[in-house]
Amino acid sequence: MGMTRRAFVTVVGGAGLAAAAGLGRPRPAAGAGATLRLLAHSSYNEDSDKAIARLGAEFAAAHSATFSADFIDQPEVAAKLTAEEQAQAGHDIVDLQDNLPTIHKGFLVPLDDVVAEITRTYGAFYPIAKDSGYVDGHWLSIPWLGNCELGVYRADYFAQVGERPPATWTDLLRAATKLKKAGHPVGIAVSQCEDSNAALYPLLWSFGASVTDARGRLTIDSPATGAALDYVRRLAAEMDPTVFSWDDSSNNKHMLSGRGSYTINAPSIYLKAKRDKMPFAASVKHAQPPAGPKGRFFYADIHGWGVFKFSKNIDLAKRFLRSMYTAEGQKVFLTLGQGYDMPVLPHFDVNPPYAADPQLRPEVGFLKNAHLAAYPAPPDPRAEKAYQTYVIPNMFARAAQGASNKDAVAFAVKALKDIGYA
Amino acid sequence: MVSGRRAALTYALSAPFVVFALFPFAWMLVTSIKKNSELYDLAQNPFLVRAGPTWDHYRFLFQHTAFPLWLRNSAIVAIASTAASVVLASLAAHALARLRFRYAEGVSTFVFIVYLMPTTLLFLPLARVVSALHLSNTLWSLIVTYPAFMVPFITWMLAAYLSSIPRDLEESALVDGCTRLGALWRVVVPLARPGLITATLFAFTLAWSEFIYALTFISTTSVKTVTAGVVVDLIRGDVFYWGSLMGGALVASLPVVLLFSLFLDYYVAGLTAGAVKG
Numbered sequence: 132m133g134m135t136r137r138a139f140v141t142v143v144g145g146a147g148l149a150a151a152a153g154l155g156r157p158r159p160a161a162g163a164g165a166t167l168r169l170l171a172h173s174s175y176n177e178d179s180d181k182a183i184a185r186l187g188a189e190f191a192a193a194h195s196a197t198f199s200a201d202f203i204d205q206p207e208v209a210a211k212l213t214a215e216e217q218a219q220a221g222h223d224i225v226d227l228q229d230n231l232p233t234i235h236k237g238f239l240v241p242l243d244d245v246v247a248e249i250t251r252t253y254g255a256f257y258p259i260a261k262d263s264g265y266v267d268g269h270w271l272s273i274p275w276l277g278n279c280e281l282g283v284y285r286a287d288y289f290a291q292v293g294e295r296p297p298a299t300w301t302d303l304l305r306a307a308t309k310l311k312k313a314g315h316p317v318g319i320a321v322s323q324c325e326d327s328n329a330a331l332y333p334l335l336w337s338f339g340a341s342v343t344d345a346r347g348r349l350t351i352d353s354p355a356t357g358a359a360l361d362y363v364r365r366l367a368a369e370m371d372p373t374v375f376s377w378d379d380s381s382n383n384k385h386m387l388s389g390r391g392s393y394t395i396n397a398p399s400i401y402l403k404a405k406r407d408k409m410p411f412a413a414s415v416k417h418a419q420p421p422a423g424p425k426g427r428f429f430y431a432d433i434h435g436w437g438v439f440k441f442s443k444n445i446d447l448a449k450r451f452l453r454s455m456y457t458a459e460g461q462k463v464f465l466t467l468g469q470g471y472d473m474p475v476l477p478h479f480d481v482n483p484p485y486a487a488d489p490q491l492r493p494e495v496g497f498l499k500n501a502h503l504a505a506y507p508a509p510p511d512p513r514a515e516k517a518y519q520t521y522v523i524p525n526m527f528a529r530a531a532q533g534a535s536n537k538d539a540v541a542f543a544v545k546a547l548k549d550i551g552y553a
Numbered sequence: 554m555v556s557g558r559r560a561a562l563t564y565a566l567s568a569p570f571v572v573f574a575l576f577p578f579a580w581m582l583v584t585s586i587k588k589n590s591e592l593y594d595l596a597q598n599p600f601l602v603r604a605g606p607t608w609d610h611y612r613f614l615f616q617h618t619a620f621p622l623w624l625r626n627s628a629i630v631a632i633a634s635t636a637a638s639v640v641l642a643s644l645a646a647h648a649l650a651r652l653r654f655r656y657a658e659g660v661s662t663f664v665f666i667v668y669l670m671p672t673t674l675l676f677l678p679l680a681r682v683v684s685a686l687h688l689s690n691t692l693w694s695l696i697v698t699y700p701a702f703m704v705p706f707i708t709w710m711l712a713a714y715l716s717s718i719p720r721d722l723e724e725s726a727l728v729d730g731c732t733r734l735g736a737l738w739r740v741v742v743p744l745a746r747p748g749l750i751t752a753t754l755f756a757f758t759l760a761w762s763e764f765i766y767a768l769t770f771i772s773t774t775s776v777k778t779v780t781a782g783v784v785v786d787l788i789r790g791d792v793f794y795w796g797s798l799m800g801g802a803l804v805a806s807l808p809v810v811l812l813f814s815l816f817l818d819y820y821v822a823g824l825t826a827g828a829v830k831g
Contacts, residue, residue: 168772170772173785173786173788173789173790174789174790175789175791175792176790177789201772201773201774203768203785204784204785204788204789205790207768210676210765210768210769211768211769211772213677214676214677214680214769214770215680217677217678217680218680218683218684218689219681219684220684220689221684221689221772222772325791326791379790379791380788380791380792380793380795382791383791383792384593384595385595387593388593388594388595388596389593389594390595390596397790397791399790399791399792403792407589471790
């Protein structure tokens with residue numbers, strides 16, 4: 132028996148709708164407690180994620196709500212945020228790194244009242260934290276943690292070649308030559324990865340150069356930038372030649388292989404060597420990043436919490452965020468964070484739990500003088516775009532691989548103008 | 554003797570391609586069975602396992618992550634979206650290849666252009682669709698959206714294949730009393746089996762390996778598919794679980810390898826049939 136077209140469409144369409152209705156996510160029953168959903172980057176240290184999940188579960192239990200936390204790797208966060216903004220649905224609370232609040236500001240709820248309560252009790256946030264969360268006169272993200280970038284070195288290798296941990300970039304270059312000959316090269320990423328940004332921005336600043344001035348006007352084309360390019364060109368010749376293709380895991384591997392002698396990174400290398408009881412763990416030490424002719428500059432990443440305007444649980448989200456900033460909450464977080472995650476409130480940075488480890492002591496107070504990529508300008512979405520598209524590492528990579536200073540700077544100027552700088 | 558020389562020449566010429574094709578699998582296998590201490594030792598030959606194999610990375614993958622669930626989710630999504638796409642695309646391809654209607658050529662070109670649209674552009678508007686249908690964070694969000702890029706591709710592929718099947722056979726069936734759909738089902742589909750299998754293989758591979766929708770529409774670990782789960786859960790900050798990542802990638806590639814191996818003959822026939830159309 133034949134089937135009419137109308138009947139076919141009815142049967143297929145009806146079956147599809149029935150299946151969609153049956154297999155879709157079950158909707159919460161009316162009157163059930165709210166579900167607070169949080170999206171965060173996954174920390175190298177799984178316990179950091181567990182700390183957030185624990186704080187959320189405790190809060191939810193006390194408020195007859197449900198807490199759900201999703202952790203994804205940092206590079207995928209941007210796509211996720213954009214999709215949720217388009218859909219006007221998704222997580223209530225989201226993890227915003229560095230200057231991301233400037234990019235997503237149209238979708239974020241001002242959290243001034245929550246920050247006022249926190250700062251009334253514990254004092255002001257570090258300036259770098261404010262640079263991340265405070266946009267156009269409002270707190271759009273409440274800073275939560277900092278990840279610092281330290282000089283990570285093998286004390287035994289430096290001793291073998293008669294060098295002390297480098298206090299300046301000049302010290303590092305001198306040591307790098309000897310360490311390369313000894314088979315333990317220095318390695319700092321000059322490539323498209325976050326670690327490269329984190330090493331090269333403060334290097335640029337320490338030579339007196341910067342992407343912009345304090346008012347956000349382009350200043351990258353300067354003699355100071357040329358001096359920084361000259362330096363990196365010389366340093367690159369003494370480093371592991373693979374640094375131009377490194378990703379964020381490469382400097383960890385460089386050091387954890389036992390071959391590398393120096394890099395710039397968060398404490399994850401030391402913590403991994405210690406956790407896995409690697410034989411050289413005791414020789415992995417931390418120092419402040421090297422100083423240049425214009426001083427020593429510190430770079431850190433800041434992660435904070437934003438609340439989406441489309442959230443149906445804005446008040447609950449605010450109450451949860453407020454509950455995270457207590458002495459007990461910070462203790463849980465900083466203890467489980469093991470020193471990879473640092474407090475953004477100086478109040479909790481006096482004697483954090485990880486300071487008992489001498490190797491992690493250089494972290495204490497690190498954020499006091501640290502800056503984000505927009506420095507010396509205020510928070511700026513263009514700075515975040517330049518950071519995300521690796522303009523500065525690309526400029527250094529070009530110079531170190533044969534381009535003249537003029538060409539490398541011209542490349543950077545064009546890329547920055549394309550982003551919107553003038 | 555001549556045939557022996559020809560065989561040797563054939564093997565010699567194809568050897569580089571075989572090495573090229575198998576290299577990723579060999580690399581994934583070697584990396585996944587190396588101990589961490591050897592993985593981090595840059596002085597070691599990366600192609601050899603000198604310190605003895607370990608199954609720790611696979612143990613971690615299967616016991617400490619949701620990898621089995623991710624595989625199951627991928628299978629559900631890939632099978633369901635492939636089935637839906639092949640059915641829809643078969644009807645569309647048949648219409649484009651057989652029916653004479655206004656703007657047929659324009660529609661055909663439009664389908665081809667849609668096929669060229671990058672999925673990375675489509676995920677933003679589709680995010681709204683998924684949200685409007687209340688499908689966020691469910692496997693249905695993928696089953697419903699994957700056909701958006703699969704149907705144009707399969708339609709374009711099948712339309713070319715169906716054009717190679719003589720129209721007379723179908724018209725005979727219509728003269729004998731078949732409906733249009735009946736002729737399609739009883740005459741065209743059996744003849745187009747190699748083309749359909751090829752299209753199915755391609756569609757399944759597309760769905761199985763899709764990443765950006767799986768990443769953006771799904772958040773909960775237990776609902777992730779294998780492509781998103783392996784990357785999102787095995788890269789933590791600047792620490793990559795290389796052994797488990799490679800192990801996960803290797804295991805995840807096996808279903809596709811198996812399918813292509815089983816249906817290789819149909820696949821070749823499907824690809825070449827359109828090529829000799831006179």
